[in-house]
Amino acid sequence: MSWVLLLLQTSLRNVLSSFLNVVIGLILLVGTAIFVVGGSLVDSMDKAMSRSIIGSIAGHAQVYQASSKDSPSLFEGWQIPDLDPMPDFSRVKGPLMAHPNVAAVVPQGINTAIVVYGNTIDQVLEKLRKSVSPGTRQPKERVESLKSHVRQMVSVIQSDMAKLDKVAAKGAVDPGSYADLRRASSQGFWSNFDLDPLGHLEFLENKIAYLVPDSDQIFLSYVGTDLDTFCASFDRTQVVDGQAVPKGQRGMLLSKYVYEDQFKLKAARRLDLLHEGITTKGKTIAKDPGLKDLVKQNKLQTREIVLQLDPLSTRKAVAILQQTLPSKEGDLAKLLSSFFDTDDLNLAARHKVFYEKLAPLLELYRVRPGDFLTIKAYTKSGFVSAVNVKVYGTFQFKGLEKSSVAGAASLMDLFTFRDLYGYVTPEKVAETRALQRAAGAKFVSREKAEDELFGGSSSVEETTQRTIDAGALLGGGKVQRADLVSRVYNREEIEKGVALGAAIVLKDPSQLKATMKELQDICDKEKLGLKVIDWQKAAGNLGQFVFVAKFILYFATFIIFVVALVIINNAVVMATLQRVREIGTLRAIGARRLFVLAMVLTETIVLGLVFGTVGALLGGALTVWLGQTGIPAANDWAYFFFSGPRLFPGLSLGSLVGAYFVVFLVTCASALYPALMAARVPPVRAMASED
Amino acid sequence: MAKNAEIVSIQKVHKDYPLDKVVVKALQGVDLTVHQGDFLSIVGPSGSGKTTLLNLIGCVDVATSGTVLIDGHDTKTLSDRQLTDLRLETLGFIFQSFNLVPVLSVFQNVEFPLLLQRRLTRDERAKRVDALLAKVGLDKHSKHRPSELSGGQRQRVAIARALVTRPKIVLADEPTANLDSVTGETIIDLMKEMNRSLKTTFIFSTHDAKVMGHANSVVRLADGRIDGRKAKAGKH
Numbered sequence: 001m002s003w004v005l006l007l008l009q010t011s012l013r014n015v016l017s018s019f020l021n022v023v024i025g026l027i028l029l030v031g032t033a034i035f036v037v038g039g040s041l042v043d044s045m046d047k048a049m050s051r052s053i054i055g056s057i058a059g060h061a062q063v064y065q066a067s068s069k070d071s072p073s074l075f076e077g078w079q080i081p082d083l084d085p086m087p088d089f090s091r092v093k094g095p096l097m098a099h100p101n102v103a104a105v106v107p108q109g110i111n112t113a114i115v116v117y118g119n120t121i122d123q124v125l126e127k128l129r130k131s132v133s134p135g136t137r138q139p140k141e142r143v144e145s146l147k148s149h150v151r152q153m154v155s156v157i158q159s160d161m162a163k164l165d166k167v168a169a170k171g172a173v174d175p176g177s178y179a180d181l182r183r184a185s186s187q188g189f190w191s192n193f194d195l196d197p198l199g200h201l202e203f204l205e206n207k208i209a210y211l212v213p214d215s216d217q218i219f220l221s222y223v224g225t226d227l228d229t230f231c232a233s234f235d236r237t238q239v240v241d242g243q244a245v246p247k248g249q250r251g252m253l254l255s256k257y258v259y260e261d262q263f264k265l266k267a268a269r270r271l272d273l274l275h276e277g278i279t280t281k282g283k284t285i286a287k288d289p290g291l292k293d294l295v296k297q298n299k300l301q302t303r304e305i306v307l308q309l310d311p312l313s314t315r316k317a318v319a320i321l322q323q324t325l326p327s328k329e330g331d332l333a334k335l336l337s338s339f340f341d342t343d344d345l346n347l348a349a350r351h352k353v354f355y356e357k358l359a360p361l362l363e364l365y366r367v368r369p370g371d372f373l374t375i376k377a378y379t380k381s382g383f384v385s386a387v388n389v390k391v392y393g394t395f396q397f398k399g400l401e402k403s404s405v406a407g408a409a410s411l412m413d414l415f416t417f418r419d420l421y422g423y424v425t426p427e428k429v430a431e432t433r434a435l436q437r438a439a440g441a442k443f444v445s446r447e448k449a450e451d452e453l454f455g456g457s458s459s460v461e462e463t464t465q466r467t468i469d470a471g472a473l474l475g476g477g478k479v480q481r482a483d484l485v486s487r488v489y490n491r492e493e494i495e496k497g498v499a500l501g502a503a504i505v506l507k508d509p510s511q512l513k514a515t516m517k518e519l520q521d522i523c524d525k526e527k528l529g530l531k532v533i534d535w536q537k538a539a540g541n542l543g544q545f546v547f548v549a550k551f552i553l554y555f556a557t558f559i560i561f562v563v564a565l566v567i568i569n570n571a572v573v574m575a576t577l578q579r580v581r582e583i584g585t586l587r588a589i590g591a592r593r594l595f596v597l598a599m600v601l602t603e604t605i606v607l608g609l610v611f612g613t614v615g616a617l618l619g620g621a622l623t624v625w626l627g628q629t630g631i632p633a634a635n636d637w638a639y640f641f642f643s644g645p646r647l648f649p650g651l652s653l654g655s656l657v658g659a660y661f662v663v664f665l666v667t668c669a670s671a672l673y674p675a676l677m678a679a680r681v682p683p684v685r686a687m688a689s690e691d
Numbered sequence: 692m693a694k695n696a697e698i699v700s701i702q703k704v705h706k707d708y709p710l711d712k713v714v715v716k717a718l719q720g721v722d723l724t725v726h727q728g729d730f731l732s733i734v735g736p737s738g739s740g741k742t743t744l745l746n747l748i749g750c751v752d753v754a755t756s757g758t759v760l761i762d763g764h765d766t767k768t769l770s771d772r773q774l775t776d777l778r779l780e781t782l783g784f785i786f787q788s789f790n791l792v793p794v795l796s797v798f799q800n801v802e803f804p805l806l807l808q809r810r811l812t813r814d815e816r817a818k819r820v821d822a823l824l825a826k827v828g829l830d831k832h833s834k835h836r837p838s839e840l841s842g843g844q845r846q847r848v849a850i851a852r853a854l855v856t857r858p859k860i861v862l863a864d865e866p867t868a869n870l871d872s873v874t875g876e877t878i879i880d881l882m883k884e885m886n887r888s889l890k891t892t893f894i895f896s897t898h899d900a901k902v903m904g905h906a907n908s909v910v911r912l913a914d915g916r917i918d919g920r921k922a923k924a925g926k927h
Contacts, residue, residue, distance in 0.1 A: 582792060
């Protein structure tokens with residue numbers, strides 16, 4: 001053993017004996033440190049991202065119909081994969097739940113929809129219509145307030161049109177619009193309003209409302225699911241505003257992120273983003289072009305607020321703004337423009353005034369919990385389908401509140417989802433039958449259709465043109481809608497029907513691979529025609545991110561170590577050439593070739609391990625430091641990958657072991673050639689004179 | 692007086708070195724016999740073949756033709772490993788430039804061949820090394836590195852290293868060439884003392900007349916041939 005000790009001793013002493021060794025050592029040190037830090041980062045991100053994906057909507061695994069053209073990709077936004085439906089979810093759930101490691105099977109389907117809004121004047125006219133309609137008549141003061149609000153809107157539109165007239169090309173504005181506006185702003189129009197309120201309203205709705213171009217449509221991505229099971233299984237789900245959808249009922253929970261981003265008054269949303277940018281992200285309006293742009297938009301786009309306020313609220317808002325700024329200006333638009341001209345110094349105060357004093361005068365959100373949303377979506381066969389659904393509130397995933405990725409999808413009950421996706425629900429069947437009856441439609445088989453329609457013995461009545469009793473149908477529809485809203489579905493009804501896929505939540509996630517295989521076996525045995533995939537695959541491209549990050553890290557490390565290998569190889573060759581006489585001497589005094597080979601190899605490996613250890617310690621220390629301070633998420637994607645605003649990486653044992661392994665391999669590989677070269681040094685070289 | 696046993700026997704040895712397109716004939720039919728306990732000096736001008744002859748005796752090179760017998764072993768018939776083992780067990784080397792391992796201490800440099808032999812225990816090694824260092828007057832420098840020693844001291848370390856395995860032959864190539872004359876003298880005295888006390892055969896090359904004066908036998912080389920051999924009476 002003594003000569004092994006001698007080898008180690010000689011090697012250790014040689015570590016710092018030449019400048020070349022120090023260079024080699026530093027390369028290995030840096031490479032190891034990068035490997036340890038990078039490996040720990042990727043591992044931590046992998047864990048954080050799996051928390052984000054598994055904890056939001058993916059679950060540990062997903063099942064879907066194996067015959068589908070695509071596979072599920074849960075975070076792809078508007079690219080909805082083409083999935084065949086599972087005809088009966090209840091048939092799938094039982095066998096899967098029978099596996100001892102399965103905690104829950106949550107039916108799911110993802111789709112996107114459009115929510116279309118009328119503009120601000122439409123909304124006020126709707127209120128005015130309600131206030132004068134026989135069934136919903138309201139006190140005179142309320143009617144007068146709404147009337148003056150509309151008059152104020154008309155005058156705003158008139159002044160906008162006057163400005164437009166000056167800059168727009170001749171003929172760009174329909175001359176008839178000027179005449180309509182003149183009529184709508186005339187004293188006579190409003191004096192006669194009460195004589196025929198509905199007629200006047202019709203004129204305003206058809207001729208004036210369209211002149212305000214602020215109608216909007218929101219693109220909404222949603223997950224249709226069994227809401228009770230979803231909320232119980234994905235325990236990061238938190239209701240923020242309103243309430244959860246009552247057990248077994250139809251309804252929707254909007255994503256809080258989407259609610260803030262899309263449904264909020266734009267000026268308020270921009271003010272929030274400015275406030276957040278300064279207080280939590282450490283940005284400044286002075287230096288950040290994004291924040292500067294928000295200020296610019298807020299200064300220019302005051303119309304939304306101006307139109308929303310009735311004369312009384314306008315007076316209050318003007319008083320508040322005059323006092324805050326302070327200013328003697330009487331025009332609300334100009335005051336708002338000055339108010340929103342925020343900088344780093346006044347933003348916090350303006351934000352406070354806005355929410356404490358102005359916000360109570362405004363409708364901050366287009367939809368409030370309890371409202372109905374009309375959602376239009378494309379069915380699987382390409383038709384547009386529309387459903388009214390009650391919004392019960394908003395939700396978020398705990399820890400992912402600010403993530404646009406996790407917060408992209410809203411939640412919807414499975415029945416509404418099935419309606420929108422074009423699946424036949426019992427209510428749909430009843431509605432179609434009622435329409436058929438009302439229209440006197442007759443079933444005609446496809447084979448006999450031509451004969452029946454155009455043949456001599458046509459059984460289709462040509463002469464009788466029946467009218468559909470729209471009132472009765474709509475009336476019936478109202479009853480039906482009310483029924484649908486309050487109807488409580490039992491578990492069997494929820495589960496017996498179509499789902500596009502299902503998320504599987506496991507009791508012991510470490511057994512994911514084995515469980516997936518067993519679940520696939522169950523699906524095959526039961527002939528369910530399903531395919532089981534893990535969360536990473538279900539997340540689509542997003543799930544592949546960790547692979548990409550790992551690939552980049554390993555590729556970068558590979559390049560570093562290949563460069564290191566070449567440099568170390570050259571350096572050791574040079575060092576060996578410098579030591580030819582020393583090696584010759586060792587051979588002359590009785591050292592065998594193998595000893596010389598082992599000596600050069602050991603020296604380089606010891607050098608690698610010494611500097612590798614220093615590198616690993618440095619990398620470890622850096623990782624621990626990062627683990628305490630956290631790496632801030634620079635954008636929405638990073639927020640999702642980090643599963644929160646900061647990533648706190650933990651030192652991964654795998655990276656440490658991996659680093660040592662790589663250093664060992666690299667030093668062995670790079671020292672092998674010089675070691676063989678050294679072993680071939682003949683002992684006679686010891687006799688060479690000094691020069 | 693009866694002659695001691697032959698320890699080196701060289702017969703009709705030729706050594707050629709190809710140099711570009713010419714062949715340099717370093718040794719041309721050399722015959723030499725060395726007996727155990729000899730204190731032999733090989734002398735001659737530069738290029739006469741002194742170092743080549745020492746290389747062949749030291750088994751670090753092989754002859755082009757002829758026979759080299761070292762302690763009864765024909766070096767031509769031995770493998771690289773056998774030659775290495777022969778060097779380790781039978782020969783000791785003292786180099787002109789000392790050739791110590793710079794990262795090892797004086798003690799470790801001397802101990803090195805014993806470690807290669809893997810025969811003695813740690814204590815036995817320490818005892819032998821300490822005794823030898825005391826003999827060459829470096830017992831107080833055992834922990835020093837070669838770079839901390841003078842030229843004469845380094846050569847003493849080299850002598851101790853050459854003797855530590857108790858070899859039958861010690862070869863020294865111009866052992867005083869890099870030393871001043873006084874130091875060179877003491878080194879030769881030391882070698883002589885070792886030759887006397889340990890009965891080790893010393894073969895050394897030199898072209899210093901003073902140094903060769905200490906040898907009991909002087910072999911003169913010229914142009915790769917033995918030009919004469921002179922033995923000093925009574926020295927043997």
